[in-house]
Amino acid sequence: MTAAASQSVPEQPVPPSVDAAQLERALFEIKRVIVGQDRLVERMLVGLLARGHVLLEGVPGVAKTLAVETLARVVGGHFARLQFTPDLVPADIIGTRIYKAGQDAFDTELGPVFANFVLADEINRAPAKVQSALLEVMAERQVSIGGVTHKLPDPFLVLATQNPIENEGVYPLPEAQRDRFLLKVLVDYPSPEEEREIIYRMGQTPPTPQTVLGPDDVRRLQRTASQVFVHHALVDYVVRLVVATRTPTEHGMPDVANWVSYGASPRASLGLIAASRALALIRGRDYVLPQDVLDVTADVLRHRLVLSYDALADGVPADHIVKRVLQSVPLPQVTPRQRANGFGPAGPGGPMVPGPGGQYGPPQPVPAGAHATSNGQGAPQGWSDGQGPAAGQGGQPQYQQAPFQQAPFQQAPFQQGPPPQGGRPDAGSGPQPG
Structure with a gap:
């Protein structure tokens, strides 16, 4: 040998x-x-x-x-x-x-x-x-x-x-x-x-699942999920979310400060990143989008907040606090940009093609109403309307991060009682301040 x-x-x-x-x-x-x-x-x-x-x-x-x-x-x-x-x-x-x-x-x-x-x-x-x-x-x-x-x-x-x-x-x-x-x-x-x-x-014989x-x-x-790409802008956003649960007054939420005795620990930040990576893999991507973070935020944070006696007496649910945090912390405004580096489909909506080193980029269908511009060599260089998936070096998305603009938050009075229909915050359907 x-x-x-x-x-x-x-x-x-x-x-x-x-x-x-x-x-x-x-x-x-x-x-x-x-x-x-x-x-x-x-x-x-x-x-x-x-x-x-x-x-x-x-x-x-x-x-x-x-x-x-x-x-x-x-x-x-x-x-x-x-x-x-x-x-x-x-x-x-x-x-x-x-x-x-x-x-x-x-x-x-x-x-x-x-x-x-x-x-x-x-x-x-x-x-x-x-x-x-x-x-x-x-x-x-x-x-x-x-x-x-x-x-x-x-x-x-x-x-x-x-x-x-x-x-x-x-x-x-x-x-x-x-x-x-x-x-x-x-x-x-x-x-x-x-x-x-x-x-x-x-009502009859229940179906028996197969081992797949x-x-x-x-x-x-699990190893693949741990290597899913997370942009630094999303990492910063996760940290700000968790820190906002500890210092709500500094993030424009003085009422939340009366409801939370102890905020989430750094383990929550690690959990948000890990859960976002796993969710992205389930959805067929090797990179995390802001929507992935929003979808798991409530599930990761709701049980880590230690509510005060005031919150328990007023019947304030932890999900209401998580929703307030999502409203107060601005979501990163990222613009995906496709780069001509050999990754992506052979044509609009075509199959994925491995790039150098055998790595695959994410699927890149052409968005409705958009057309790909060319770099003069026939390779797609970017979307004319600034939309569409991203594929950067190594198949990872490249982002152009826009500056944060903190919009004034209009707080609605909290009404005690059962939450309205759809009131439990699904992080994927919550507001996304610009």
Whole structure:
């Protein structure tokens, strides 16, 4: 064997379209079982690709547990379910040491947490001592038993469920544990049309999803998601969002300062970037757009804000505060620009073509009403109306950042009571100040 042959062959980059096709097939298999709840299914995949844990909150009967079980079946790997109860002890989760009388020694019995997918069902029914046992599990992905550290399998994902309407026999999650969750997803009721489809589909033999991904595929997709390009303007925007939750007065929100005792930590900034990258990969891109950040902001921030007694007394929801932050922090005004560097389609709306080094640029269909200008050599140089996707060096988008213009914010008086229809801020549909 020659020296050249003995050298390890580097992993060839996979086009974003191939990854998106695999993820789309996984979504299809999950939606064969789960009717509606598109946001829930998408956010679970975001948590999986971003290596972050997900907290699902919703009333009983909205398919929280079924969605987690279906995801584990579609992705493959070992699945374990932990039913949290008031009499649960930490050893029931992480494991313990058992004395062997015949051997005169202790044997380590690992707990059910040693699985790829762990469903912590009704996590708020266990006391704080049991919930604290998950801190090392979720943050360090390891368990210490008898002074010996045991690594958890890879990939590892905790998906917890809780019921927001129960008051008896439940314990609030500690702030430290809530911060360990990348996302907190609010699961709503299905629409009447979706509920009708649930009756037709589940009234007979429920469909069985197929396994379309394996642990190796998940690890590869996680590595790909961690390399999705994020422009520095979006990084600055994420930092400003998180800092605004800590210093709302300096960002023109003196009323929010009375509602928030403690803002989000730097872990929230890391979570926003990781979740945005994963969402961009699911949507078939190798770069993050501002819309990706907006779509995950509420899910990343809502459980990290520590509300004051005034906010609790007035019934101010955390989502209202997140919406105010999104309104007060200006969104970066970026203008994508296509550069003639060999990337992109062979023609308007054509297929992707690999550039130097085997890297692929994002798909670049011609926007409606626009035409590509030429650099004199037949290569598209830019869109005449300033719109369209971007492909820069290495297939990454190049942005021209416009200066920020802080518009005066007109605050509407807060009305106590249930939020109006559509009042819970979906970061993708919130206002985008210019």
